[in-house]
Amino acid sequence: xxxxxxxxxxxxxxxxxxxxxxxxxxxxxxxxxxxxxxxxxxxxxxxxxxxxxxxxxxxxxxxxxxxxxxxxxxxxxxxxxxxxxxxxxxxxxxxxxxxxxxxxxxxxxxxxxxxxx
Amino acid sequence: xxxxxxxxxxxxxxxxxxxxxxxxxxxxxxxxxxxxxxxxxxxxxxxxxxxxxxxxxxxxxxxxxxxxxxxxxxxxxxxxxxxxxxxxxxxxxxxxxxxxxxxxxxxxxxxxxxxxxxxxxxxxxxxxxxxxxxxxxxxxxxxxxxxxxxxxxxxxxxxxxxxxxxxxxxxxxxxxxxxxxxxxxxxxxxxxxxxxxxxxxxxxxxxxxxxxxxxxxxxxxxxxxxxxxxxxxxxxxxxxxxxxxxxxxxxxxxxxxxxxxxxxxxxxxxxxxxxxxxxxxxxxxxxxxxxxxxxxxxxxxxxxxxxxxxxxxxxxxxxxxxxxxxxxxxxxxxxxxxxxxxxxxxxxxxxxxxxxxxxxxxxxxxxxxxxxxxxxxxxxxxxxxxxxxxxxxxxxxxxxxxxxxxxxxxxxxxxxxxxxxxxxxxxxxxxxxxxxxxxxxxxxxxxxxxxxxxxxxxxxxxxxxxxxxxxxxxxxxxxxxxxxxxxxxxxxxxxxxxxxxxxxxxxxxxxxxxxxxxxxxxxxxxxxxxxxxxxxxxxxxxxxxxxxxxxxxxxxxxxxxxxxxxxxxxxxxxxxxxxxxxxxxxxxxxxxxxxxxxxxxxxxxxxxxxxxxxxxxxxxxxxxxxxxxxxxxxxxxxxxxxxxxxxxxxxxxxxxxxxxxxxxxxxxxxxxxxxxxxxxxxxxxxxxxxxxxxxxxxxxxxxxxxxxxxxxxxxxxxxxxxxxxxxxxxxxxxxxxxxxxxxxxxxxxxxxxxxxxxxxxxxxxxxxxxxxxxxxxxxxxxxxxxxxxxxxxxxxxxxxxxxxxxxxxxxxxxxxxxxxxxxxxxxxxxxxxxxxxxxxxxxxxxxxxx
Numbered sequence: 001x002x003x004x005x006x007x008x009x010x011x012x013x014x015x016x017x018x019x020x021x022x023x024x025x026x027x028x029x030x031x032x033x034x035x036x037x038x039x040x041x042x043x044x045x046x047x048x049x050x051x052x053x054x055x056x057x058x059x060x061x062x063x064x065x066x067x068x069x070x071x072x073x074x075x076x077x078x079x080x081x082x083x084x085x086x087x088x089x090x091x092x093x094x095x096x097x098x099x100x101x102x103x104x105x106x107x108x109x110x111x112x113x114x115x116x117x
Numbered sequence: 118x119x120x121x122x123x124x125x126x127x128x129x130x131x132x133x134x135x136x137x138x139x140x141x142x143x144x145x146x147x148x149x150x151x152x153x154x155x156x157x158x159x160x161x162x163x164x165x166x167x168x169x170x171x172x173x174x175x176x177x178x179x180x181x182x183x184x185x186x187x188x189x190x191x192x193x194x195x196x197x198x199x200x201x202x203x204x205x206x207x208x209x210x211x212x213x214x215x216x217x218x219x220x221x222x223x224x225x226x227x228x229x230x231x232x233x234x235x236x237x238x239x240x241x242x243x244x245x246x247x248x249x250x251x252x253x254x255x256x257x258x259x260x261x262x263x264x265x266x267x268x269x270x271x272x273x274x275x276x277x278x279x280x281x282x283x284x285x286x287x288x289x290x291x292x293x294x295x296x297x298x299x300x301x302x303x304x305x306x307x308x309x310x311x312x313x314x315x316x317x318x319x320x321x322x323x324x325x326x327x328x329x330x331x332x333x334x335x336x337x338x339x340x341x342x343x344x345x346x347x348x349x350x351x352x353x354x355x356x357x358x359x360x361x362x363x364x365x366x367x368x369x370x371x372x373x374x375x376x377x378x379x380x381x382x383x384x385x386x387x388x389x390x391x392x393x394x395x396x397x398x399x400x401x402x403x404x405x406x407x408x409x410x411x412x413x414x415x416x417x418x419x420x421x422x423x424x425x426x427x428x429x430x431x432x433x434x435x436x437x438x439x440x441x442x443x444x445x446x447x448x449x450x451x452x453x454x455x456x457x458x459x460x461x462x463x464x465x466x467x468x469x470x471x472x473x474x475x476x477x478x479x480x481x482x483x484x485x486x487x488x489x490x491x492x493x494x495x496x497x498x499x500x501x502x503x504x505x506x507x508x509x510x511x512x513x514x515x516x517x518x519x520x521x522x523x524x525x526x527x528x529x530x531x532x533x534x535x536x537x538x539x540x541x542x543x544x545x546x547x548x549x550x551x552x553x554x555x556x557x558x559x560x561x562x563x564x565x566x567x568x569x570x571x572x573x574x575x576x577x578x579x580x581x582x583x584x585x586x587x588x589x590x591x592x593x594x595x596x597x598x599x600x601x602x603x604x605x606x607x608x609x610x611x612x613x614x615x616x617x618x619x620x621x622x623x624x625x626x627x628x629x630x631x632x633x634x635x636x637x638x639x640x641x642x643x644x645x646x647x648x649x650x651x652x653x654x655x656x657x658x659x660x661x662x663x664x665x666x667x668x669x670x671x672x673x674x675x676x677x678x679x680x681x682x683x684x685x686x687x688x689x690x691x692x693x694x695x696x697x698x699x700x701x702x703x704x705x706x707x708x709x710x711x712x713x714x715x716x717x718x719x720x721x722x723x724x725x726x727x728x729x730x731x732x733x734x735x736x737x738x739x740x741x742x743x744x745x746x747x748x749x750x751x752x753x754x755x756x757x758x759x760x761x762x763x764x765x766x767x768x769x770x771x772x773x774x775x776x777x778x779x780x781x782x783x784x785x786x787x788x789x790x791x792x793x794x795x796x797x798x799x800x801x802x803x804x805x806x807x808x809x810x811x812x813x814x815x816x817x818x819x820x821x822x823x824x825x826x827x828x829x830x831x832x833x834x835x836x837x838x839x840x841x842x843x844x845x846x847x848x849x850x851x852x853x854x855x856x857x858x859x860x861x862x863x864x865x866x867x868x869x870x871x872x873x874x875x876x877x878x879x880x881x882x883x884x885x886x887x888x889x890x891x892x893x894x895x896x897x898x899x900x901x902x903x904x905x906x907x908x909x910x911x912x913x914x915x916x917x918x919x920x921x922x923x924x925x926x927x928x929x930x931x932x933x934x935x936x937x938x939x940x941x942x943x944x945x946x947x948x949x950x951x952x953x954x955x956x957x958x959x960x961x962x963x964x965x966x967x
Binding site: 011013014016017018020021024083084085086088089102103104105106 | 736739740741742743744745746747748750751753754755775779786790797799840
């Protein structure tokens with residue numbers, strides 16, 4: 001059974017490319033461009049959440065903190081993504097299991113996803 | 118009664134005796150025997166007549182007897198008279214009142230009177246001078262009282278002027294009772310004898326007196342009080358027979374040493390001097406010699422002493438006129454001579470002073486203005502020699518002054534007698550004598566010198582050249598004018614500039630503030646100048662900060678630059694960039710602090726906007742680049758799965774270019790972060806050599822031409838931002854590859870020192886010219902290659918590297934030789950604490966700048 005990966009990313013291009021990449025690797029990929037939906041995530045939890053730090057006015061770190069504080073979701077691995085390496089520290093502080101700087105190498109992404117699934 | 122006095126001589130005695138025999142007359146003998154003779158009392162009154170009464174009482178016989186007696190007596194008396202009168206002596210009888218009873222003929226003749234005229238008269242009535250009258254009256258009284266004769270001697274002159282010297286004796290004539298009843302006198306002319314005596318006495322007296330005087334003179338001349346030196350030289354040998362103390366003192370020899378010795382033997386040093394010949398001359402010619410201020414050299418105690426003399430050599434003549442010696446009188450005038458010499462020296466000095474006076478001095482005489490005097494400076498001043506000036510009329514000596522009217526000025530002084538003062542007077546002089554006139558300036562005085570009659574005879578010219586001063590002043594005036602102009606210029610500039618320009622003194626007071634600054638403060642000039650920062654409205658922290666900066670400038674003499682916010686009077690809070698610069702005086706000390714401040718609020722805003730834009734832009738760029746890269750990689754994988762190697766290769770190239778784009782974007786983003794002070798370091802301890810190896814391996818994978826050789830330390834742990842330091846190493850290595858296109862090797866070395874690690878990347882490429890080596894770390898610096906080698910890039914790599922190293926508290930530098938290659942090195946601290954301190958201090962700096 002293929003692992004389920006949720007990508008929360010507001011840029012359509014990145015989202016699409018990542019989805020293609022991970023599906024090529026055999027993952028079941030869902031994607032959302034709206035961060036708010038993640039707060040309602042209760043059932044059908046993914047095996048890994050790839051979360052963009054900046055999503056149209058929403059702070060990925062706050063979502064990460066929230067999910068990591070919820071009993072149902074706290075065990076779900078979260079990788080925070082950012083175009084700025086400088087945010088890695090705060091990302092980790094927010095409870096992220098890992099940090100992925102954009103742009104990234106496909107190998108890098110695949111290795112990291114494999115690590116948490 | 119008849120009393121007779123027989124003065125002397127036997128004849129008289131005889132007659133008296135005759136009279137006595139007849140017992141009728143009292144006679145006082147010359148021998149003093151008193152004899153009381155009996156006889157009749159006969160009253161004889163001059164004319165020998167008896168009175169009627171006497172006759173009446175007489176008998177006839179008596180009368181006859183008397184007559185006879187009288188006849189006899191008369192005859193006897195006559196004879197007596199004849200006898201008494203036939204002598205050269207004067208005989209006379211005086212009564213007790215001093216009246217003459219009898220006067221003999223010689224005396225009458227002397228008086229020039231008859232007997233009748235003389236009898237009964239006293240001395241006074243007979244014309245004796247009062248002193249003789251008085252003397253004789255006294256003598257008569259004495260005779261009467263003492264009853265003894267009185268002798269005397271008197272000169273006497275008769276009324277006819279016949280004068281003589283007389284000795285006389287007054288003898289008392291006694292009556293029967295022994296009382297003096299008359300005085301008989303006898304006077305003898307002793308004129309001749311007296312004269313002889315007198316002559317003899319005078320001669321003796323004179324002789325004595327002369328000898329006495331000579332003695333006295335010589336004695337006096339020997340006195341120490343005599344200021345004149347006296348010497349008597351006798352004979353041809355100039356034997357010293359007399360020398361007074363003055364001379365012996367001058368000679369430096371005692372009297373005993375020289376007396377009775379020849380002069381030139383006693384004082385041998387005089388031998389060779391002029392005196393010998395002079396003395397010889399006086400001795401032979403008899404003409405005295407007067408010497409004036411003649412120097413004589415004496416050797417006293419072995420030392421030469423020069424004494425100046427005024428002296429006279431006078432010949433001493435024997436009675437017949439023969440010269441027997443020389444009388445020398447001499448005065449020591451050494452002091453006067455010295456004084457005179459001093460005066461002369463003084464005059465010489467005065468002349469010298471005049472000649473070498475720091476002022477030019479000349480005297481011109483008369484209408485033609487003939488130069489009488491012109492000192493050296495004057496000669497130099499007018500460019501003429503003494504020969505050209507002295508004795509020549511001014512118009513001839515200095516014709517170049519004629520058209521300038523200088524001689525006319527002296528003419529005026531000569532005619533009016535009024536002094537002329539020339540102040541910075543221009544005179545054109547031909548100093549070099551080449552006909553070219555040179556403009557000179559003088560302060561000079563032309564002062565008339567008048568004679569007794571008040572006429573101007575000469576003009577005294579006293580000139581000081583002030584050319585240098587005048588020219589200096591003119592230059593100063595010109596430079597002052599220029600300065601003034603410049604000041605106006607500066608004022609115009611400072612007034613029109615929007616920048617703030619000001620000057621502080623060393624006590625933090627504003628001494629200048631331009632329009633813009635006054636406007637910013639909202640204050641007037643008067644309200645601001647001389648005031649300190651606090652007084653013109655700065656907050657205490659702000660005023661304090663600037664004052665400390667001023668202190669620092671005074672100490673270091675280095676300018677200070679800073680940024681600060683200040684509330685503008687009308688524009689509100691603004692950001693200012695300011696520079697304080699020391700104003701140094703000629704000694705190189707800070708005398709003021711000049712400041713310029715620029716309102717950079719807009720600039721700051723623009724810069725912020727730019728950085729923000731860069732940040733946003735690069736961030737926004739990253740998003741599509743990320744998706745492009747992702748699509749490319751997906752595509753690459755798809756082709757790979759299909760076995761389309763060519764497409765895979767092409768997509769790998771696309772990916773490489775995308776990576777370059779990503780790097781450029783990252784650099785831009787880094788720069789904007791650095792500008793905003795937002796470059797964050799993610800600090801932790803890492804293995805430095807491992808990082809270097811990792812980066813070198815990464816680079817080596819992408820290059821083929823170059824081999825990167827490493828000489829590394831091992832297990833050096835560094836506390837820092839691993840990614841950022843890696844970024845620096847990457848940058849250095851990519852540069853090394855990029856700028857050594859013809860080389861095939863790159864050397865990377867690391868080394869450790871106390872607390873630091875150093876990494877160097879050496880290439881063997883183009884190298885960097887020396888003058889550009891410092892610039893390579895500047896933002897946007899790009900290497901200008903030759904036409905065929907244009908090196909791409911934004912010129913940010915080394916700037917970012919240097920910022921990263923700086924933020925780590927390290928240093929970065931380059932060593933390079935153009936054409937041979939470059940070695941870029943950096944050093945970073947290894948220890949945490951050092952870095953932390955650096956971070957702290959950087960934080961403070963960041964705070965200050967915001």
